[in-house]
Amino acid sequence: MADRPLLLVDAPSLYFRAYFGIPESAARTADGQPVNAVRGFLDMLAQLVRTRRPDRMVCAFDYDWRPRWRVDLLPSYKAHRVAEAGGEVVPDTLSPQVPMVTEVLTALGICAVGADGYEADDVLGTLATTQPSPVEVVSGDRDLFQLVDDARRVRLLYVGRGVAKLDDCDDAAVRARYGVPAAAYADFAALRGDPSDGLPGVSGVGEKTAARLLDRYGDLDGILAALDDAGSGFAPGLRAKLVAARGYLAVAPTVVRVARDVPLPELATALPAEPADPDRLMELAQLWNLAGSCRRLVDALTDAAR
CATH class of the missing domain: 3.40.50.1010 (5'-nuclease)
Structure with a gap:
């Protein structure tokens, strides 16, 4: 059996x-x-x-x-x-x-x-x-x-x-x-946000953008590290939104992770x-x-x- x-x-x-x-x-x-x-x-x-x-x-x-x-x-x-x-x-x-x-x-x-x-x-x-x-x-x-x-x-x-x-x-x-x-889901949820839990997410970043970012940079730490690289390929508007959300992104994954x-x-x-x-x-x-x-x-x- x-x-x-x-x-x-x-x-x-x-x-x-x-x-x-x-x-x-x-x-x-x-x-x-x-x-x-x-x-x-x-x-x-x-x-x-x-x-x-x-x-x-x-x-x-x-x-x-x-x-x-x-x-x-x-x-x-x-x-x-x-x-x-x-x-x-x-x-x-x-x-x-x-x-x-x-x-x-x-x-x-x-x-x-x-x-x-x-x-x-x-x-x-x-x-x-x-x-x-x-x-x-x-x-x-x-x-x-x-x-x-x-x-x-x-x-x-x-x-x-x-x-x-x-x-x-x-x-x-x-x-x-x-x-x-599944291993990336907590970072994904932090980026996307979840109103039912009071997670604001990153302004303008929905599920597709969050998935695309994680596919390219591996995890949230990789995304944040890439923000400091002028040649990392972020569109200017997206880079600005991620930079503005740095404080939130520093703590959100710990909140989301079980x-x-x-x-x-x-x-x-x-x-x-x-x-x-x-x-x-x-x-x-x-x-x-x-x-x-x-x-x-x-x-x-x-x-x-x-």
Whole structure:
């Protein structure tokens, strides 16, 4: 049998998608509390286990959605998503569902982990770098294209079109999509910018120009070094824009790059064949009207263990 993968799940990416994909009216507890994000998240996990057949799984969570060390480098980082009272702008009916997700995962025995001072992306990056391969990272976050590594057998299962229509991405797929290898994606994103993360990018530099620059000069350091060479071939307007953005480009790649050295405890990554605490799982399933979703996920886990 071929090696079965470690499935690394970007939990916030999936539960946000579930929250906005399932109407609150379609998933509520007996007392009216919405559980659409929890139900959708569990159903996504069930489908992933059925279709990818991993033998290990970790769900990564944001313990810090906007780490201070990133903000210190680039104050605009996710600034537009800060609530007036502080913290992240999150729908009022989603916030209470996140602890519910982790409680169900604990009862199931599926590893859930985060790290103080780091985002879920950083946890995923560290595990993708340090855990035995093959590894499949599940996320709708484009920044995680940088984790793709053919040599280490790390792929991104991109959920831009949903879990039912995963884009299974190796390095060739990243090149086809953006014109750069996965290893260059962080530099590419810094040049292009990303409004959803508060990254301004370089004025006038879009995806095609960013890819062309990286193809010619290799990486961002090569681009910046070439700016000092009068014969390097930059059009005057582009040179001026890059020179004006030097300060930003000095820090942006560090902000964009996923950390690979997050301190994590020893993790029990093995996919459970049965719930770790079946009584607690049954209690939660009844309390939160999740019986169908819990049963589908348990069935998928049992089948995967065969």
